[in-house]
Amino acid sequence: MKKRKIGLALSLVLAAGTILGACGKSDDNKGNDTAKNGDKKAAFSVAMVTDVGGVDDKSFNQSAWEGLQKFGQDNGMKKGVGGYTYLQSKSDSDYSTNLNTLARQKFDLVFGIGFMMQGAVDEIAKQQKDKHFAIVDSEVKEPNVASILFKEQEASFLVGVAAAMTTKSNKIGFIGGVESEVIERFESGFRAGVQAANPKATVDVQYAGAFDKAELGQSIASKMYSSGVDVIFAAAGATGNGMFKEANDRKAKNPNATVWTIGVDRDQSDMGKDVVLTSAVKRVDVAVQDIATKAKEGNFPGGKVTLYGLAEDGVAAAPINSSVANKADIEKAIKDWTDKIKSGAVKVPGTLKELKTFKAK
Amino acid sequence: MSKRLQGIITPIIAVLLGIIVGTIIMLVSGYNPISAYNALWNGAFGEVYYFGEVVRQVTPYILAGLAVAFAFRVGLFNIGVEGQFIVGWLAAVWVGTSFDLPKIIHLPLAIIAATVAGALWAYIPGLLKARLRVHEVIVTIMLNYTALHVSNYLIKNVLTNHKDRTGMIKESASLRSDWLQSITDYSRLHWGIIIAVICCFIMWFLLERTTKGFELRAVGFNQDAAQYAGMNVNRTIILSMVISGAFAGLAGAMDGLGTFGYVTVKSGFTGVGFDGIAIALLGGNTALGVFFSAILFGALKVGALNMPLEAGVPNELVDIIIALIVFFVASSYIIRVVLNRFGKKDVK
Numbered sequence: 001m002k003k004r005k006i007g008l009a010l011s012l013v014l015a016a017g018t019i020l021g022a023c024g025k026s027d028d029n030k031g032n033d034t035a036k037n038g039d040k041k042a043a044f045s046v047a048m049v050t051d052v053g054g055v056d057d058k059s060f061n062q063s064a065w066e067g068l069q070k071f072g073q074d075n076g077m078k079k080g081v082g083g084y085t086y087l088q089s090k091s092d093s094d095y096s097t098n099l100n101t102l103a104r105q106k107f108d109l110v111f112g113i114g115f116m117m118q119g120a121v122d123e124i125a126k127q128q129k130d131k132h133f134a135i136v137d138s139e140v141k142e143p144n145v146a147s148i149l150f151k152e153q154e155a156s157f158l159v160g161v162a163a164a165m166t167t168k169s170n171k172i173g174f175i176g177g178v179e180s181e182v183i184e185r186f187e188s189g190f191r192a193g194v195q196a197a198n199p200k201a202t203v204d205v206q207y208a209g210a211f212d213k214a215e216l217g218q219s220i221a222s223k224m225y226s227s228g229v230d231v232i233f234a235a236a237g238a239t240g241n242g243m244f245k246e247a248n249d250r251k252a253k254n255p256n257a258t259v260w261t262i263g264v265d266r267d268q269s270d271m272g273k274d275v276v277l278t279s280a281v282k283r284v285d286v287a288v289q290d291i292a293t294k295a296k297e298g299n300f301p302g303g304k305v306t307l308y309g310l311a312e313d314g315v316a317a318a319p320i321n322s323s324v325a326n327k328a329d330i331e332k333a334i335k336d337w338t339d340k341i342k343s344g345a346v347k348v349p350g351t352l353k354e355l356k357t358f359k360a361k
Numbered sequence: 362m363s364k365r366l367q368g369i370i371t372p373i374i375a376v377l378l379g380i381i382v383g384t385i386i387m388l389v390s391g392y393n394p395i396s397a398y399n400a401l402w403n404g405a406f407g408e409v410y411y412f413g414e415v416v417r418q419v420t421p422y423i424l425a426g427l428a429v430a431f432a433f434r435v436g437l438f439n440i441g442v443e444g445q446f447i448v449g450w451l452a453a454v455w456v457g458t459s460f461d462l463p464k465i466i467h468l469p470l471a472i473i474a475a476t477v478a479g480a481l482w483a484y485i486p487g488l489l490k491a492r493l494r495v496h497e498v499i500v501t502i503m504l505n506y507t508a509l510h511v512s513n514y515l516i517k518n519v520l521t522n523h524k525d526r527t528g529m530i531k532e533s534a535s536l537r538s539d540w541l542q543s544i545t546d547y548s549r550l551h552w553g554i555i556i557a558v559i560c561c562f563i564m565w566f567l568l569e570r571t572t573k574g575f576e577l578r579a580v581g582f583n584q585d586a587a588q589y590a591g592m593n594v595n596r597t598i599i600l601s602m603v604i605s606g607a608f609a610g611l612a613g614a615m616d617g618l619g620t621f622g623y624v625t626v627k628s629g630f631t632g633v634g635f636d637g638i639a640i641a642l643l644g645g646n647t648a649l650g651v652f653f654s655a656i657l658f659g660a661l662k663v664g665a666l667n668m669p670l671e672a673g674v675p676n677e678l679v680d681i682i683i684a685l686i687v688f689f690v691a692s693s694y695i696i697r698v699v700l701n702r703f704g705k706k707d708v709k
Contacts, residue, residue: 097414209510210628
């Protein structure tokens, strides 16, 4: 019995030793780190925090990181502290810690990607007044925060026009993720576009209630296609992947079936080359590069909302699928409407309220 | 080997095994494990800010761990801590935003509201188990989803006008303190940690030092024997679920009144309730054990965020290492068997 206790005590001491040893080392390293940071202070550095979607969400987090990488490479920066980097959040409580970590590592500009980070950015911006932050898809009214918003309705309008000109049944579907201001912009723009190009067409609007439920997206898409809908636009993040699957399945069973899908956020033509008509592209990468460049040049738009629409190349309709019969007509119509929107002749509704009074000229 | 000693040494071995296997995986995939663990340490205790964040994370972890552990001791698997956590959070913020009262009334009222909400949410599976023998695992899992979506609906339609998050709670209902924030360099550390520690004590006292606690444990050991001894098993089951849910709801209040100060529409679970299961397991379902394992999990969770930045270890690998530790904790049974073997040999 005694022997065993001695053995136990020994192993405990050993364990404590290793832990304490680690402490010692970490302190040394910290000294070095701060020294390094001091040297690099002159160079511009930028970082971003993803929301829970992660950096490879095939949607706006990924797009933002692509923009940041491009900005870094264009300016000869290195990935890591003192250059450009990202941190991923695994839960809502990580936003604040991640933003703070990056601000502490002396990054000149820290992006919060997604409206879910609004609360965290707001709070930290108040505490760290000498640091610069930017937030995508939301507005934070602090002098050291640049807010990035998109006119999603303009891209949606264009894909709505494409949908209205492609449909044979005059039945079009819309799948939304979670009911929110951003998705409302998608919905109203899309419905306005359909209405403008083909007043006879009707839009069946359904909300999945989630951005990450592909199986829900698939069952909604299945019901829509079965009810005669032949074009569906999903503004629902990863939920929309279910729609692509359903359309691909139907196309595989019957190659003559007319099932079209419209992607969102980035050009999603890789989700099915026979079924993706076009995509409502939201260039988060362009916005991120733009704000980073402005900050680097000393023109950081703090306290302001920067709107990215068609005119700023912030949103767009992706190229039309080449197997559509009237591709040339659709492209011409999209170009016409693009010019009208850019010139301000047409104002695309951004809310359902505005949609009610919307009249296409 | 005495049972008590085994109870202490098993989780320590589990953690060490997790770290060792994590090291091997990092070596195989070409990352430097020393710098990775350094980054983990720095991210948890390297600066006073991170220390504050660890304590902030530990606060709901302790309570969630207590919630799971309490039900466990009575032989019930409360997988619904996540759901009770969410309703507690919602209730706390609801009270916190909608009244204007002096702090001495408002703050306790918000905390009590969260506790009651969590308790009521756990009362349902308790009642179903006691009266109809419906298995509590199934009911609690399903109630997690119900809690998530009901609270999302309430946030959107009742607390706000179709917004994604509520406003900030009133200052009089907040657990935050400028002083705590200033000594930890703007971390979100709040007074909740004191409540969590008190709850550890309450749990220990209730189970170990009261008649009711004896009954609760007796039902946990053997329901039939407890029944035979004249204890009301059904009432004990309901009571234990209610107390468990109260702890979980209180954990929600910690996030609602301390960490965030608001509640948002959630697209998925927070994970606190599920981490609570691992924390309770590692802590051997005792109050003191839960306290220490919550510190470990909190430090791992906060420290891990620093690993990609400082050591270049990808997030996925960090997840694997954390999961390994949980795995070895969960398989502590194996460790116990091995320990017993060695123990027996020694005796011979």
